[in-house]
Amino acid sequence: MDELQRIWKRHAYLMRISTAFMYGIIVSIAMNFFWTPGHIYSSGITGLAQLLATLCKGTALPISAALWLFVLNVPLFFLAWKQIGHRFTIFTFLAVIFSSIMIKVIQPLTLTHDPIICAIFGGAVNGFGTGLALKNGISTGGLDIMGLTVKKHTGKSIGTINMAFNAFIVVAAGFMFGWPYAFYSALGLVVNARVMDMVYTRQKKMQVMIVTARPNSVIESIQTRLRRGVTIVHGVEGAYKHDAQTILFTIISQYEQSELERAMHEADQHAFVSIAENVHIMGHFYEPEP
Template sequence: MDDVSKLMRRHTYLTKASMSLTYGILVSIAVNFFWDPGHIYSSGVTGFAQLLNTISSRAFPFTISTGLGLFLLNIPLFFLAWRAIGHEFTIFTVITVFLSSFMIQLLHPVPLTHDPIICAIFGGAVNGFGTGLALKNSISTGGLDILGIVIRQRTGKSIGTINMAFNALIVIAAGFAYGWPYAFYSVLSLIVNARVMDMTFTKQQRMQVMIITNRPNTVIDSVQNHLRRGITIVHNAEGAYRHDAKTILFTVISRYEMNELEEALLESDPNAFASISDSVKILGRFYEPKP
């Protein structure tokens, strides 16, 4: 068993390392092929690194490149992650940020087009896809991700307001640096980035599940063997057509767990009826795996 465990862990590490490299390549393509030629700013720390690059090239005798700025800005967050989140998480975050910075430096800008709308859309799409892949493999891309995890762990609250304020400052900076139309182009890129990231990374999307079955114990055992989810049981339900006894089960899962839920239902009760809908808001405790 120890050999199998070591092999599985090694496979996980290799997968994460390859996804870190993939993300680094994709974010460098977004920055060098689309955002920089189109004068578009990204969100978060990457956008702040672009802003530093613009300011230093205009006001300082030296230029802080986007790749170097990205790594330097993340250094204090690495220490925070090491102390507050975990060592393995921090190590892979450092690897991901380093590879991103290195690839941004390595790939020289290739202006496929200077059209700001095209650059905003495709830059946001490429970066959103890369970020979604990284998050799907439990890899942090650094920046505000780290701050968000720490605040959520300690307070149970998200940093949505901080995130929005930070990105608003970057958008305003884009307006001052290149003109106000470019501020709106940067907003367009942020929207595309978020949309593509949500399409790629589905773990944070909550789904409410209602299962109607006449084999509740079997279904509950199967679902809880596949998923770490609580289930609420409603007894004494009745089918309107045949008036046979039914039991209703309620649970909430992430969209990422849909395949596991389907497998559990097929194993336990292929005739079960399940209704699944998007959950708008959840109050109370919802289990999330630690990063």
């Protein structure tokens, strides 16, 4: 068993490293193929790096967006190391360093200068990369680190800070390139957020109701595969055959839906399963450590 755990852990680490590398390539495509040619700014620290690179252009010290991206994240690495965890910080560092290198290495390819196309496709490409990274347990740095730190100590999110920061980036785009570009950048932020939500499904909660004649097998399978609590309602009767049934309730993330299907196939293929999406919960809900 210990050997299997070591193999699985090694596989998980390799998966995260390869995902960090893929994220670096994806964000460089968004930056060099769409955002830069279209004068579109991204969200968060990446957008701030673009803004500082624009301000430095033509000065005695023209620092690129790639270098700014790394420099701005350095103090956040120390914060993550102290407040969140060493493993989390290492994978975040890899994601940021791969991003900085790839933005510098992959040569810009101007497909179009149309700001609407650049905003939509740049946002979609980056949203896919960010969602993929988050789905595989990797932070892309920047405001993610601040958000997790604040949540750890206060239990609250920094949604307002995120919105204010991104509003500042949008206004900066207006000052730099003209006010239409502020709206184009805002469009890119919306597309980025929507695509990221489509790819990253861990934060979406789903309520599962299971009607089964084999409750013990189902509970064991769910708790083995998913580490989720289950509420049991005994003494339920089916209206068609009047046979004895049990209702089980649990909450999972959308990311775990495929594991739930495997658990049900393994425990009771004849069970009736109903899933309600986008539920809001209060109380404890287990989240894997970052």
